[in-house]
Amino acid sequence: MSTVARSSWLRDLVHKPFFWGLIAILALLFLNVLKDPNYLAVTVNPVNGNLVGNLVDILRASAPILMVAVGMSLVIATGGIDLSVGSVMAVSGAVAMVFMKNAGQSDSIGVALGAIGLALLVSAILGVVNGVLVAYVGLQPFISTLIMMLAGRGIAKVITEGQNTSASNEPFRWIANGFLLGLPVVFLFAILIVAIVGFVVRRSALGLMIEAIGINPKASRMAGIRPSGLLLTVYILSAVLAGVAGIMSVGTVMTVDVSRTGYQIELDAILAVVIGGTSLSGGKFSIGGAVVGALLIATLDKTVVFLGISSSATPAFKAIVIVVLCLLQSERVRSWFVQRRKPPQVQLDQKPVPSKQEVAA
């Protein structure tokens, strides 16, 4: 591992796996600027001093995606997948809304905290089910979370009795719509949670152990890691983060739409992880990469709507991005490039770089 000493920070950045994600965000923003030169303008609301603008909207929209993307990147690092995040979001949102509707008291902080606590608890229970099925029963992650994805939407519908449920609670609304220091609270929350998760997994051996399971579960057990407990933790964490995402996304409109809340967000999460440069076969993860990925997806969503394309068509664009990225990751396409380029600089040894500063990216 002889990294060239004279490499500048720019070169470091270019070699980061999520570099192309950053480029893509800039390209999308540029596209929007072409349509409306004032797109990037961020103004200060004279009444309350909040920042207003498309960029702020993008940050706000990226918060739930950030949550599920971070959870998903840890799950994928263990060689698994969590398809149930969208359904867990719906369940968490449904629990919070029904609780607040029954509690009344539209400005009580206690009720808001109770709703959040209960929603996260229920999400954690769903995560326990996923984790036990994967870690202790030994089912394929794909199928156990698929079942949870099926059943989760049903559970959400049962909780709300099939209705879209609304409630009013100011403190709860503030989480999703409020501003702190001029920035959306929801984004600050998301970044804070991401920073905590990133700090815990990268400052302790936890991250390494998670990656070890993804590389080779048997070898990691021989090395003294207990895969079952760690797997369970990772699935619980993913579900709890999805629960947070659910609270964020129902909070914006204070309504849970059981069939739309979190619908297809698992694709967004997987996409964010892939954009972040994490291979889907497991064994490594990059929290910073997931953040870039989530921001890119939020930008893509907003761009598609801004350009006047039906928002139900966005999946097609995301699918094309996924296919292109998967192609770029594949050995065959890489070998084409290596042959074109004369110096055979094979960069197989891309160790996941500890990402402390990237979190703030």
Added chain:
Amino acid sequence: MTTVQTPRVDAPVEESALSKIAARMKRVVSSNPSVLPTLAAIVIFIVMVIYGEIAYGRIVQYNTLSNLLINNAHLIILAVAMTFVILTGGIDLSVGSIIALSSVAGVILANAGWDPWLVIGMMIVIGTVFGLTSGILIQYFNVQPFIATLAMMFLARGLAALLSTRPERLDEESPIRWLGEQFKLIDGEKVNDVVVTPGVIIALLVVLVAFFVLHRTRTGRTVYAIGGSESSSALMGLAVPRTKVLVYVISGTLSGVAAVVYTSRLGIAQNITGIGWELDAIAATVIGGTLLTGGYGYVLGSVVGALVLGLMNVLITRDGGIPPEMTTIITGGILLVFVLLQRAVISKRHT
């Protein structure tokens, strides 16, 4: 343990003595434990029929059973398609979306005055193209089946939304509707008739051809071999790359066929048609006894699985007391039970 296993679907029906049947079953199961889930599916289907007949009545009669086939013809076709893919150890999540794209495109073309044969051909070819794309991505670019077909799922869904986001009605006079027309075979009293539609006949033909291909041809044996061990079958000189692409092409094409059958029956296509059908197809296949890890399974089992799901919907509707929201929970529960059953069978075989 043999890698390539010629499956046996010999449910001993003719035996009169119950004990004899039990003994025979025991022998079949002990010689080949992987038939256990399929047998379980058949038993569950029979139990559901008996329970439904006792609890709600009017289940074991011509029109209910023919409607079961008519309403689930597309699901049967999808289950057959999924069986091919899962047998190789892969998965195809794009089937539901392909149906949406293919039906919306088909209805728009038919209403624009295209020749019906051409429209049907187009609908099937759309499926083939998507299947081929997934297959190439999976085989030649090493993309995981699950990711490649997920991408195709969203691509097809998005393209369908680009075509139209409103329900598109097929013209009343369109000849395509003939495929969904009901023909009486046996004229029972009142409405109790044996009825088939050309769609059902297409589904049955698909099942027969799939059965023949899987159990009587070299391609079929290669499909099972890939599921058993891909590297071993490659070393044995089997045509692994071609077959792997082929199963996704089959799956995509059959999704196109299912789109034709479904659209002709309903006469309406929409970009949100078929959400979650990939899960139904996977559930049908798994209930029917196909191992998700590949290598073991029966196409006829998948048909039983599809009928179990269809009958479950009938029973839930008849009951009226179960909220329709529970359907997905019940499907999920059944799927879970069967996956657990598979695990038990696998661990039994390894000891």
